[in-house]
Amino acid sequence: MALPSSGQMTMTAVATEFNNIGTNISLSFLGTKLTDSIPAGNPVNLATSFYGQSAVTLTAFSVNTNSGTSYADSPAGAGQACENMSEGGGTPATYYHDGSGTLPTGGDMVYTNIAGTTTPDDGLYGAVSGRATLTFSTENGESSLMGPC
Numbered sequence: 001m002a003l004p005s006s007g008q009m010t011m012t013a014v015a016t017e018f019n020n021i022g023t024n025i026s027l028s029f030l031g032t033k034l035t036d037s038i039p040a041g042n043p044v045n046l047a048t049s050f051y052g053q054s055a056v057t058l059t060a061f062s063v064n065t066n067s068g069t070s071y072a073d074s075p076a077g078a079g080q081a082c083e084n085m086s087e088g089g090g091t092p093a094t095y096y097h098d099g100s101g102t103l104p105t106g107g108d109m110v111y112t113n114i115a116g117t118t119t120p121d122d123g124l125y126g127a128v129s130g131r132a133t134l135t136f137s138t139e140n141g142e143s144s145l146m147g148p149c
Contacts, residue, residue: 002117005052014050058096058116061103064126095120095127097143102129104136104143111141 003009003017015025018033027046031038034053038044096116099108104127112118119141126135126149133149 003050003053009047009050011046014046017053052117058098058111058114059102060094060096060114062128063093063095064091064128095125103127103134104145106143106145108143109141110136110138110143 003013011025014020014027014030018030020030027044027049028038028040031042031044031049032040034049036053038049093112096111096114097104097108098111098116099105104110109116110120112120120138122137122139124135124137126133134145135147135149137144
C-alpha cells in the first residue's frame with residue numbers, strides 16, 4: 001500500500017512500507033528503493049521525497065486500447081482486441097502489473113502508471129509481449145485472464 005500523498009508522514013510508516021525491520025532506518029538507503037529513485041548521496045526529505053510513494057514493484061507491458069477506451073467485455077470484444085493487436089490497430093499504451101510474469105494473469109492488479117496509483121477503466125484489453133498476445137479484462141484494477149489471441 002502506498003504512503004500517504006499528504007498529511008502526517010512518519011518514519012514508522014516508511015519503514016513498514018519498505019519492510020525495514022530493525023531500529024536503524026536510513027532515508028538515504030530507502031530513497032534508492034522509491035519508484036522515483038533518489039541516487040545514494042543525494043538529499044532525501046521525509047515528506048517531499050516519500051509522499052505518495054510505494055514499495056510496489058511493477059512490470060511494464062504493452063496494451064492496445066480502442067481510441068483510448070477499453071473493448072466491450074464480450075467474446076466479440078475479445079475478437080476485436082485480438083484483431084487490432086495483430087494488425088497494430090488501436091491505441092498503444094504502457095500499463096503495469098504487480099504479478100510475477102511478463103503479462104498479467106488472473107488476480108494481478110493492473111495500473112496505468114509506474115507508481116501503481118491509477119487503475120485503468122474496467123473493460124477488456126489486448127496485451128502483447130514479444131510474440132505472446134492475449135486479452136484480459138479489468139474490474140477495479142484487478143485483472144482476469146481472458147485468453148490468448
